[in-house]
Amino acid sequence: xxARISPDSVWVLGAHMTRFxxxxxxxxxxxxxxxxxxxxxxxEVAVGxxxxxxxxxxxxxxxxVGQRIQKQIGQTGVPVYNVANACATGATAIRTVIxxxxxxxxxxxxxxxxxxxxxxxxxxxxxxxxxKKVFEPSGRYGAVTGVDGRLGTxxxxxxxxQAGMAYAHDHDGVGFEQxxxxxxxxxxxxxxxxxxxxxxxFSLDEIMESPMMSYPNTLLxxxxxxxxxxxxxxxxxxxxASMPAHVRKRAVKVSASVLTSDPFTEDCHVQPDVxxxxxxxxxxxxxAAGVGPDDLDLVELHDCFATAELIHYDNLGLCEPGGAxxxxxxxxxxxxxxxxxxxxxxxxxxxxPIGATGVANVFEVTTHLRGEAGDRQVEGASVGLAHVIGxxxxxxxxxxxxxxx
Amino acid sequence: MAPARVPLVDYxxxxxxxxxxxxxxxxxxxxxxxxxxxxxxxxxxxxAPAEVAGAGELRAYTIVHxxxxxxxxxxxxxxxxxxxxxxxRSNVVNCDPTxxxxxxxxxxxxxxxxxxxDDDGTEAVAxxxxxx
Numbered sequence: 357x358x359a360r361i362s363p364d365s366v367w368v369l370g371a372h373m374t375r376f377x378x379x380x381x382x383x384x385x386x387x388x389x390x391x392x393x394x395x396x397x398x399x400e401v402a403v404g405x406x407x408x409x410x411x412x413x414x415x416x417x418x419x420x421v422g423q424r425i426q427k428q429i430g431q432t433g434v435p436v437y438n439v440a441n442a443c444a445t446g447a448t449a450i451r452t453v454i455x456x457x458x459x460x461x462x463x464x465x466x467x468x469x470x471x472x473x474x475x476x477x478x479x480x481x482x483x484x485x486x487x488k489k490v491f492e493p494s495g496r497y498g499a500v501t502g503v504d505g506r507l508g509t510x511x512x513x514x515x516x517x518q519a520g521m522a523y524a525h526d527h528d529g530v531g532f533e534q535x536x537x538x539x540x541x542x543x544x545x546x547x548x549x550x551x552x553x554x555x556x557x558f559s560l561d562e563i564m565e566s567p568m569m570s571y572p573n574t575l576l577x578x579x580x581x582x583x584x585x586x587x588x589x590x591x592x593x594x595x596x597a598s599m600p601a602h603v604r605k606r607a608v609k610v611s612a613s614v615l616t617s618d619p620f621t622e623d624c625h626v627q628p629d630v631x632x633x634x635x636x637x638x639x640x641x642x643x644a645a646g647v648g649p650d651d652l653d654l655v656e657l658h659d660c661f662a663t664a665e666l667i668h669y670d671n672l673g674l675c676e677p678g679g680a681x682x683x684x685x686x687x688x689x690x691x692x693x694x695x696x697x698x699x700x701x702x703x704x705x706x707x708x709p710i711g712a713t714g715v716a717n718v719f720e721v722t723t724h725l726r727g728e729a730g731d732r733q734v735e736g737a738s739v740g741l742a743h744v745i746g747x748x749x750x751x752x753x754x755x756x757x758x759x760x761x
Numbered sequence: 762m763a764p765a766r767v768p769l770v771d772y773x774x775x776x777x778x779x780x781x782x783x784x785x786x787x788x789x790x791x792x793x794x795x796x797x798x799x800x801x802x803x804x805x806x807x808x809a810p811a812e813v814a815g816a817g818e819l820r821a822y823t824i825v826h827x828x829x830x831x832x833x834x835x836x837x838x839x840x841x842x843x844x845x846x847x848x849x850r851s852n853v854v855n856c857d858p859t860x861x862x863x864x865x866x867x868x869x870x871x872x873x874x875x876x877x878x879d880d881d882g883t884e885a886v887a888x889x890x891x892x893x
Binding site for chain 1: 767768769770771772791792793794795796801802820821822823824825826827828829830831832833834836838839840842846848849850851852860865866876879880881883885887888
């Protein structure tokens, strides 16, 4: 096999994630270090083998989390990149290590994503400001007081609800029930994943009748806040070729690693355009990997809200153009469907500790491609895609492939 | 004497009739409600004020039931495309906040309403869109 490994290729050598949950008795560094050590052990390498470390922990982006992990697992003096890119932070950490390997500056690197959010509650949108005693324009829009709730919503469930409703405006067969069905699927999938924050099935009625957050997203159609970490060890093909056969056999090839930002669109100044940059990232990734959507055996995509997952079926080319409603109605993204999507339970049920998310979905795809996913294993999986998006915006897409036998 | 009025945001102009004013790129016509160093689409640095059409179509909405403390709910958050192709974010007002009353693609018209006064008696005025 060694002869088949291109020296310029990049591989996932080790992967780990903590269960996503709430860990009031542990801190961010505990969680991140557990995953870092776990990924090293999984790849059968030591911290001294690591040439570069990239770390993403969004809410502690200025907290030198990468260096603090080194204090726990080994201060070897290698370069550390602490990255922040909204909900694409974890994918950005992975991409940073891949770029270092591609540039020839590192042969092996460690990417860690972690977050401790606790019961943070609703994200986005400011609390109503205490009314000023005198109205004076301030900020880039000359606002005399808070605009959230007066000029639309800035809350995450609301912003992504609007993204889904814009799709419903443009395409037939998409409504409240289709969005709810996405959440039904992901809660169902999570019952097979012991690493998921929640592992409980809900009926479609329970989902549609749970408290309304921002129509059409009910509580059970929104991801929770939570704590967790994930890490991957990445290695160059050249370095991998010199490693033992049983280690090589579990390595998973990174066939594409793409990061995009949002290009100008007519409406992007009033609502985040989560579509165009995802389409661009997917196009670039499919071209780089030489595969198409039909080749994918599983997809882990960014279902921060049910409305988001539905529109990404179309953005990633998993369904016919405009056909996301029909795709979910026909069972396409269920684990026994045409293209299983979020068999982990997705952000909606597996959880979304922000910095960890983009690493955890690479862990998930890697685990399936190795055939090590236990009860939730997608049988015979050989190609998978991991997608995340962070508002502002950043989109990360990684395509992974099982090693040739 | 009528109390002084001040718009909620500076791109809402109250006189002679309430309307929005965008910064329009003189090169490609892209419109923005804040200042830009260069046009985000074409890169040109020359902008001029442009009056935005008051009528438009509701292109996306959500009915917000859970918001930050102090923000009254439910309300209808809206993405409107005006008849001259300008995209605006605001609320749908004078409309029942239910999916039955709010329709994707419905025609809407700019309107304004007071949102309270400061200690000097100056009244702030917000804008929204109402069904027509």
